[in-house]
Amino acid sequence: MKTTLKITKALADPTRFHIYEYVSQVPKGSLVQEVSQKFKIHPNVARLHLTKLEQAKLLTSLKYQSPNGGRPSRLYKLAEKPIHLSFPTRNYELLASIAVEALDSLGEVGHEALFAYAYDFGINYVTLYYPQSIESSRPLSIDKKKILFVEAAGSLGFTAAFDEQHEQLVFSVQNSLFKEISFSNDDLPKEFHVSLLQGIVDAIFFDRSLTAVEPIPECTHTYAYTLSSIN
Incomplete structure (x- = not known):
């Protein structure tokens, strides 16, 4: 339940939700400055939104060093591990795995x-x-x-x-x-x-x-x- 609350809270903010959508569509990842320019918000605000999304495990980040030098920054990408929410609990991924394994065995x-x-x-x-x-x-x-x-x-x-x-x-x-x-x-x-x-x-x-x-x-x-x- 704590994970569910973190996710719903992270995506409740409209700007943060649109930032998540934007980052999810950029395969190579997005920098704070790119998000700041895209949404016309201060870099510190963009960094806060990205941090909240990472804390909810919706995004992941890694250290990025610009070819032009300077201080390293963070490159944000879509998290590799998917998150599933279902009320009441359902597990269709398990069903899919069983069905695929059955077909694969043939x-x-x-x-x-x-x-x-x-x-x-x-x-x-x-x-x-x-x-x-x-x-x-x-x-x-x-x-x-x-x-x-x-x-x-x-x-x-x-x-x-x-x-x-x-x-x-x-x-x-x-x-x-x-x-x-x-x-x-x-x-x-x-x-x-x-x-x-x-x-x-x-x-x-x-x-x-x-x-x-x-x-x-x-x-x-x-x-x-x-x-x-x-x-």
């Missing part, structure tokens, strides 16, 4: 079933919650499709951002949703992500190829994906 057949259901979920999620992507009498522009994708992925907990490169669309996804669940193969969580995101992509962009590349350097659990054949 080997390739279980993996294929897991990826197939993830793909179908991605398509059905967009169809159910974002029907404008398929029911519009006028096709959506690429820009609107990108906005829709970022919104749909964001509502599932991903933080997605597009970066156009050459004739392809490259987007990065931050925040691995399943990294606490044990898999027999380290590549399975990434393949699961790809299947889920491919379902969302197919529902919005219609049968475009999605390729996952290596994690973005210095950005833990952040992957880049290439979306090919966009006209």
Whole structure:
């Protein structure tokens, strides 16, 4: 209960809540000065908010030395360990772990079933919650499709951002949703992500190829994906 009170108290302040949202969307972390400038508040006030969030274990920090020299400062990042609140108590993470382990024990057949259901979920999620992507009498522009994708992925907990490169669309996804669940193969969580995101992509962009590349350097659990054949 003490942990619950700390968390709710830390996020009760609107400014602090928005600071948490901001830091959570910056994979490389945020400095006090950056938060101060972003929210137009005094550095000491920004430091206080960040400290409160760290005390509630919502953020973590490490010592940061600027390449330009000077005194070291603190770099704040999203905490690695997730926090779950449920009233009354429920443990869906345990259920997910048991289900995944059961499928994982079946080997390739279980993996294929897991990826197939993830793909179908991605398509059905967009169809159910974002029907404008398929029911519009006028096709959506690429820009609107990108906005829709970022919104749909964001509502599932991903933080997605597009970066156009050459004739392809490259987007990065931050925040691995399943990294606490044990898999027999380290590549399975990434393949699961790809299947889920491919379902969302197919529902919005219609049968475009999605390729996952290596994690973005210095950005833990952040992957880049290439979306090919966009006209």
